[in-house]
Amino acid sequence: MVIFASEAERKGILDYFSNRFGIPEEAFAGFRFLMGEKKIWVVREHRDLEGILNQLKVESAGIPLLRTKTSMWKPTTAGLHFFGLFATRNLIDLEGNALHAFLEGQSLEGPFPLEPGFVIVRWKGKVLACAVYGRGKLRSQIPEPRGRGLRGKIGSEDS
Amino acid sequence: MRLNDQMLQAFDRYREIIPEYERFLSGLENPLPVSIRANTLKVGAASFLDFMLQRGYDLEPVRGVEEAFLLGGVESPGATLEYFLGYYQIQGLTSMLPPKILAPLPGEVILDLCAAPGGKTTHLAQLMGDPGLIVANDFRGERINVLRSHIDRLGIASVLVCGYHGTAFPLRRKFDRVLLDPPCSGEGTYRVGYPPPSRDNPKVARHLVRIQKGLLQQALAVLRPGGTLVYSTCTYAPEENEAVLNEPVKSGQAEILPLSIPLPHARGLTSWQGESYHPDLVNAVRIYPHQVNSWGFFIGHLRKRG
Secondary structure, eight states: OOEEOOHHHHHHHHHHHHHHHOOOGGGGTTEEEEEOSSEEEEEEOOTTHHHHHHHSOEEEESEEEEEOSSSSOEEOHHHHHHHGGGOOSSEEEOOHHHHHHHHTTOOEEOOOSOOSEEEEEEETTEEEEEEEEETTEEEEOSOHHHHHHHTTOSOGGGO | OOOOHHHHHHHGGGTTTSSSHHHHHHHTTSOOOEEEEEOTTTSOHHHHHHHHHHTTOEEEEETTEEEEEEEESOSOGGGSHHHHTTSEEEOOSGGGHHHHHHOOOTTOEEEETTOTTOHHHHHHHHHHTSOSEEEEEOOOHHHHHHHHHHHHHHTOOSEEEEOOOGGGOOSSOOEEEEEEOOOOOOGGGOOTTSOOOGGGSHHHHHHHHHHHHHHHHHHHHTEEEEEEEEEEESOOOGGGTHHHHHHHHHHTSEEEOOOOOSSOOEEOOSEETTEEOOGGGGGSEEEOTTTSSSOOEEEEEEEEOO
16 A cells, blocks of 8 residues: 655655755656655656545555665665656766676676765666665666676677 | 367367458467567657667567567567666557557546556556556456566556456546456467467356456446447457457447557457347457467457446
8 A cells, every 4th residue: 555755755755866866856846756665656646646546445656766664765776767867966877897797796896986875877878777885886786687687788889 | 380180179160250261370370579669758669769770689660550669589578678778568569559549648547457467558658648647457466566567667657556356446436548458268379389278168268258248347337438448358259359348339338439450450240150249349350360460359449328
């Protein structure tokens, strides 16, 4: 079951994306946040949204934005694919061997100009995935089954 | 490989209704091409084609279905970078037609009553341009997870997922349009070398028809008066197609609308094995694999009377 985020919860979510990734509040205009048990969802605003949420037992709405089961929020790949293009901070572009190694699931040795915590990895300007940066190392957060499929999918022209 | 005796016997009941029956049988021996749908919420169809060709893919547009392409030479089309980025969905070409026929408009509220695994749901969102609302319902848990994974990957923020049994979907909410692609015997997905369809078992076949009729009644009940519904199956059996639509059309609950599709097809049947259907059932379409090298499909477009 999901319920609408309160004003305070909405502000907390907007602050998180602004502080962490520099994503402006305006990027989320026209979207509502919904609180689930372990996730925060983002759904497009619609005049009937509230009515439907009251009338039906809705299990999920829109796309997952953040995982909240631990005290440290974790941005989802789906959420970053959607809103990450507005990010201005804690971004890193990878290509060539570094990108291959990242997709292989290897940690990349830094240092990188990033703040410790979750960061956005881009490839040719496109948001690719979430990674975590800490102690000078960059580690992939692509779920293992999906990451496995990606290995070797970046052609030689990208190296 | 050739069709075996079991399948020849199973399809023989359709000899009189499938045009060019011998061609139909030989069509079942052709391998099924990989068809994909460009996710136009992320990338326009023309840009998608350019991008994929630049990346070295063998991609061929499908005439008449702008977002559809045939993808050649890729062993695992679900394991490419472009798939991960949500640029395309792997989807049978004929299964792209029901959402296009339903033709959702921006801002509308749509129900996909048997939504998993989500190819049609996500296509509906794309056709609507995302700013409407789609309720995607399915009670099969594992399939709902697949549906959700497609929603996430394709980046669709306008879908609400529910897990009701379709025949028990709450009546308190009315929808502008409903897509009903119920469980069916799946004969249309059969190709030589694949397991036989479930219609072979008469008990299963009767059970499916009961479910389909129940789902159609529920779908009509949650449709607003004047709203439209697309009913589709991937089976040839008239019992699961025209006979299911016949009841609400005959009773005057709904009318069946003429429809045109950009691919070769046959018309709906008005009789089968001594049973007559409403003459307007001719407005439905049947698509066979020797006409379009994809899954066999049946599609009917209904409007609920006010």
